[in-house]
Amino acid sequence: MDALTIEAAGGLEAVAKAEWDALANPGWSVGPLGKPTRLHDGAGAGAFNPFVSHDFLKCLEDAGCVGGRSGWRPRHILIRDAGGALIAAAPAYLKAHSQGEYVFDYGWADAYERAGGQYYPKVQVSVPFTPAQGPRLLVGDTDVKNRRSILARALVALAEQTGASSVHVTFTEPADYEALTGADYLARHDTQFHWENRGYATFDDFLAALASRKRKQVKRERRDALATGIKIRWLTGADITEAHWDAFYDFYTETGSRKWGRPYLNRNFFSLLGERVGASVCLMLAERDGRPIAGALNLIGSETLFGRYWGCVEEHPFLHFEVCYYQAIDFAIEHGLVRVEAGAQGEHKLARGYEASQTRSAHYLLHPGLRDAVAHYLENERRAVEHQNEVLNSYAPFRKDGRAPQDP
Known part of the structure; x- marks a missing residue:
């Protein structure tokens, strides 16, 4: 010493x-x-x-x-x-x-x-x-x-x-x-509630591990979430533009205002994040008629996809589950990640294949x-x-x- x-x-x-x-x-x-x-x-x-x-x-x-x-x-x-x-x-x-x-x-x-x-x-x-x-x-x-x-x-x-x-x-x-x-x-x-990859090669492999009723529920939720012509895009690295950050910041602040809270992060943070950490960012954007209407920000570790923020400017049934949970599982499987940490709280995640995990x-x-x-x-x-x-x-x-x- x-x-x-x-x-x-x-x-x-x-x-x-x-x-x-x-x-x-x-x-x-x-x-x-x-x-x-x-x-x-x-x-x-x-x-x-x-x-x-x-x-x-x-x-x-x-x-x-x-x-x-x-x-x-x-x-x-x-x-x-x-x-x-x-x-x-x-x-x-x-x-x-x-x-x-x-x-x-x-x-x-x-x-x-x-x-x-x-x-x-x-x-x-x-x-x-x-x-x-x-x-x-x-x-x-x-x-x-x-x-x-x-x-x-x-x-x-x-x-x-x-x-x-x-x-x-x-x-x-x-x-x-x-x-x-x-x-x-x-x-x-x-x-917290984490999803664990048990060697799944596809999302269908994950579905096959679910009980019949839950499997049907997930399929229905995914189908209904995109029923109005919504498309989901994964953006990482240099593909994330300032226009994308503008849209996401609107989602982020809208969620904060609904929860009667003051957002902790300002607009400049997201620009700096894209410039410095963009290779570890996955921005999932939901678009309708070519316009971003919802999004989720994730950070990518070597083993884990960390879900962080979600927001929307249009309400659609099950869209939150699709963008935050099911798309995260898709991404993790495709990129060989072993888990998804979907943030704090949320017992509703249990029905979507996320399990209670001790922190x-x-x-x-x-x-x-x-x-x-x-x-x-x-x-x-x-x-x-x-x-x-x-x-x-x-x-x-x-x-x-x-x-x-x-x-x-």
């Missing part, structure tokens, strides 16, 4: 893209338009995750979606060795609220402040506005256990030095989760009283989530008899 330099950087301009990406996505090179190229298949070369790339996180900063008066103040942890080489990092933010996180702690904040404490600021380690699993303790592929341990302690030190009440590391991967809970962080579980977060609360109360709550919550997922998946639409389907 004496030979290390630990910095809390106010933005990603403090670190070179190549340095950050070597830790965030070891075994991968990120080229123009955010195109990932696998360098090797050795130890530490895991799946590519676009959300923790330097390009994606810098888009949020440069567009002003984080920083300024957003309540997300970048305080990225950078750990360098005696020679100045970056050996570990974490995308960290000093938060003035609990918005845009999707792991809800409003009750904790309210209880602590009613008792006379000050919950905010807090340290949040996450990808802003993104409930997608991925690495949070970025350690490359060397001495990873020790580096994760150092990061876990450095985040607590950041909270102590900034007067923060707590550290929250959300939507972690298992290796990070294990390191954090081993460093006395509290474990929290939640539920993990880790939390360090500095006040002993608050920590004890939250620890007790989380112990009960984890049991409830486990039971809930078992019950939900008992209603999964898949065949249970193993026989080939007979209906058309």
